[in-house]
Amino acid sequence: MRRLLDHLRRFADRTAVLTDTTRLTYRDLADRVQACAGELGGQRTLVLLEARNDLDALIHYLAALAAGHVVLPAPEGADADSLIATYRPGIVVDRHGVRRGDTGPHALHDDLALLMSTSGSTGSPKLVRLSHANLAANARAIAEYLEIRETDRAATTLPLSYCYGLSVIHSHLLVGAALILTDLSVAEPAFWELFDRRRGTTFAGVPYTFELLDRVGFAEMRLPHLRYVTQAGGRMPPERVRRFAAMGGRRGWDLVVMYGATEATARMAYLPADLAHSHPHAIGRPIPGGSFTIEPLDGWPDDDTGELVYRGPNVMMGYAEQAGDLALGATVDALRTGDVGRRCGPDLYEVIGRTSRFVKMFGLRIDLQRLETGLADDGVRALCTEAGDRLAVVAAGDHDPEDVRRRVAQSTGLPVTAVVAAVVTELPLLPSGKPDYPAARALAAGDDPADDGSGLTDLFADVLHLDPADVRDDATFVDLGGNSLSYVTMSVRLERALGHLPADWPRLPIRDLERRPAPRPRWWRSWGTTVETSVALRALAIVLVVGSHAELYEVWGGAHILLGIAGYNFARFCLTPLPRPERIRHLRTTIGWIALPAVVWVAFALVVTDDYHLSNLLLANKFLGPHDSMTAGRLWFVEVLVWTLVALALLFWLPVVDRLERRAPFAVAAAFLAVGMALRYDVVGLGLGHDAWFTMLAFWFFAVGWAAAKASTALQRVIVTVVLIVGVHGYFGNSVREALVTTGLVLLIWLPTMRCPAVVAVAAGAIAEASLYTYLTHFQVYPLFGSHKLYGVVASVVIGIALSAVVTQVRARMRDRRLSPRDPAQAPALR
Structure with missing residues (x-):
């Protein structure tokens, strides 16, 4: 207990916590944590905590750690019956207060500090075991690469039951920065009034958060103290990364994209703000103290591509599936992420696929196989797959697509707008009889599966008079040297190829242009086409x-x-x-x-x-x-x-x-x-x-x-x-x-x-x-x-x-002559 309390008191009269009506200094916070720790008792046990974004939950969380207990945060309002039945916590803290369990002391490993769920509402009681050393190492690394200052004030835009949200708490309290505790959504005007009044300097978001920011006019807000914004919890479309990074550049704040997992206590990689324009598709570089290796995978013959494996002091102790596992020590020393990755620059990495059928969206890790099984149990045969930042579902039979969307949203905890669905007579299958997930993805998005958008690189090469081999799919029209003299031709031909001219297309990577949005309504498509003003x-x-x-x-x-x-x-x-x-x-x-x-x-x-x-x-x-x-x-x-x-x-x-x-x-x-x-x-x-x-x-x-x-x-x-x-x-x-x-x-x-x-x-x-x-x-x-x-x-x-x-x-003939030397052996030297 003394170690955590001494750390808090070290910052004395600095502001520690701000709410709508309350300000606590670090000394005030330490006093409240000490009093609460005494109430929880000194006999080490498992504490299940309803993790709300309020002062009472924060104090109970810190008090449980200070008293040496092991904490299991649970989402606010969640049905914790399965967790209680499996792990038999000695103390339960919820909105009704503190109550004791009816079990005796647990056998808890000395290093164990925190248990975190790995999934959303489709998950099981499988938990991640994290040690005190894991928490400290990850907090130090985050504070270092984000350059968190004592003057920073971070708003709690994510729940404390989520490793990303909890990492904001850890990293800021580590350096003596302040927290703006709130359960308000960024979609609410009251959140921004509080953020501005309390001089907020940073907040965190998952991809869905940034969709909400677009809807509430974030680009036009005056936030004079905002210093940086972080994004994790799933892949954000590169064009959105570019746009928010450019917005930050104009408004005086940075966007830091991050990559992580609960099994790594939160973070494994970060993309420095100055690389967001040039590498918006990347997960970034390993956090301080961590490293990646790329291990070969069957079906991925490229030597530079394989499963992304992370090593570092923040790698979990292991999983727990029953109460007896809480006595185990560390059972892993490396984290196999399940992501297919490759290097995309000096010490930079990108994720290009998955080795399993788990996806991470809106801060939730979703088991697609489990989701399909659950739908089948309800009489809905379906294929589920990821489609960019959406979950695509194709169901067979006589179902209402909107009903399918609502079922999937309810099962996963995703917003309904994050699910796209289609209903077909028969599920798409490969010749081998296995599910055809690319076709399912296209059907759910309303595209023709046979038309995958290929040929855009050739189109760009033709219009810009470049060697097709030099046109990478992560390049944009601007990157390739497009200008006002060529963009007219490009816009007309691109609109013809895609059927719709995406907004800000000159700055979108080719591969993102190939992932075309769902077609416009028929009444829209029947009348003409889009042309730039x-x-x-x-x-x-x-x-x-x-x-x-x-x-x-x-x-x-x-x-x-x-x-x-x-x-x-x-x-x-x-x-x-x-x-x-x-x-x-x-x-x-x-x-x-x-x-x-x-x-x-x-x-x-x-x-x-x-x-x-x-x-x-x-x-x-x-x-x-x-x-x-x-x-x-x-x-x-x-x-x-x-x-x-x-x-x-x-x-x-x-x-x-x-x-x-x-x-x-x-x-x-x-x-x-x-x-x-x-x-x-x-x-x-x-x-x-x-x-x-x-x-x-x-x-x-x-x-x-x-x-x-x-x-x-x-x-x-x-x-x-x-x-x-x-x-x-x-x-x-x-x-x-x-x-x-x-x-x-x-x-x-x-x-x-x-x-x-x-x-x-x-x-x-x-x-x-x-x-x-x-x-x-x-x-x-x-x-x-x-x-x-x-x-x-x-x-x-x-x-x-x-x-x-x-x-x-x-110009085309000049390009062809340049790319077709008489002596083929000279070709590499001429490129």
Whole structure:
């Protein structure tokens, strides 16, 4: 007893526990624990504790440990009859108080401190035996890699009966940090009021917690003291890891993904926050003091792949299945996780499968075989398998899928929304007669089992002109060098391949794109397809530009919408989480694929027309003149765009600017927008004139698009919208033009995608992809048709599309020649 109490008293007047109405110092906590330990008595026994997230349960837990008892936490409100019948606890502590058991003293091993259940409500009385050394080692390791400080305050978002929730208690009390004790859910406004009022710095979550955070608008919350968020309790989809990591980067907190098991006292691995962008699929590196080995498995011929085996001082003593097992010493020295793993980087590991039919979801470990058996006993023949972060169930016979979902949710303890179900005439089987679980997974998700999404790597390679061997399934469009010039083609072809364009697809790994979501309702699918708003606007804007120049109609403003879209795409495809050299390389490539075609076309036009001057060849007419030519200003849009990108490439080449943008992406974009607005209004009195829309000062439209792409909250989007409306008002001196530009860019800010007939989507994609070539060439094309202005406009668009197709084919041939050397033996050296 003295050792634990001395540890608590060592932190004296530091805050130990906070509730909605109470504050305890470490000295107060030690006094209460000591008094409670005296009430429990000194004869060592097993204490079954109803583990609520309140002060009374915490004090009884610590008091039982301090008095030398062995603690068995049970979930609040759980039916503990089977545990009591099997283990015969000497003391039971629940909401009714403390009561003594009717059994004599247990034979308890001296090292035994804690018994934890390994499963949810489908589990049995099988328990994990943990020692005092296990608890101390794991708490020290967690405190070390999370760098927990005495000033940290952790909210109890997970139950004390769950090893993850209990590890938060252990690790924070170890270093003298504080706990915010609450049983409120993160879905409740009262939780966030308490968290903010008590200056919470951290909280823990399982994958389902992060779904709830999306629903309650977590991204828009002001939490000034939040320092980091941890995630464990099952695999979280990589795209969600990336998104929350990026959100944390913008808001000033870190996301730490972790991997563990009750058998390891809680934690085995962690993914440092700075690796969440580049390795969102990984479980991370071993915790301090622990190590992994990968042991060969039948059916996995790859030497680098096998069962993940963990060793460390936090590995359990062993299992208990009856009261007599509580007297046993350590029976294991390594933990066979049952996960199929492989290395995915220096000292980094990922899990790619399971050796058994257990899955861990929403903090519960579920025995799928036991679940199938239980359903069969209830008259439901079914196959159960994991489908990403959902449990997929396919039942045979005359059943209501919703009824199947509710039964499975009730049996497992999962929320109903975490279960997907389908009913079929016969269960899918392999030719061998064994269950076909991949087919079951596809059926439950509503997919065609024969269509596994394969071919996306080839699709990415084709669009981006890469060697298919260099396109890994964990790479994203952005990782592979995708930019604003290729994303139009990619989005159209991807939507055609998947039937639906996922949100934020440029940042999703290919393998996650292949795991397509369930199809939209039939009424939705029957009307058209999804197209990105930026693609539709790009197509519309270039048609407006060409038609206005050809005097078919007079609807100006398309070029300024294009400039805003250019800023939007710059933020999406150049300011990515990739390392600084990769960012600059992508930006350099983007500049090249805009400037090179422009220079080539101007050179051609110089030979066959009198439209341009040598200054146009340098894309510098606005700098060098002549300014009195009727045709010199035709390429102003390209000049603004190229030199803006060149200037930004030089700025972001500087490490300090690069770091600042990563730390506060929206703030940096807003700062550049402020500079653009200052120039637009000539705030500093440079006397640059008021014809800004036809000069380099049009940069502020680019900055609006940039800020729109980096805006992550409704408030930020409102700010960008207000600046846009204020800036456009009076800018052109033409209300129709101002309304058009404002409407187009407001759609870009607020509406990522839209639905339209499939034929319109295909046409928009082709026109948008060719917008640069159409812009460059239309000045020389439409005059050829004289008074037939409509023909001239159509011809300009068609020729732009044709030139785009030719350039694409040339790039493809260049790639093929690069990847097909005459001497095959040279191939490895050329890759």
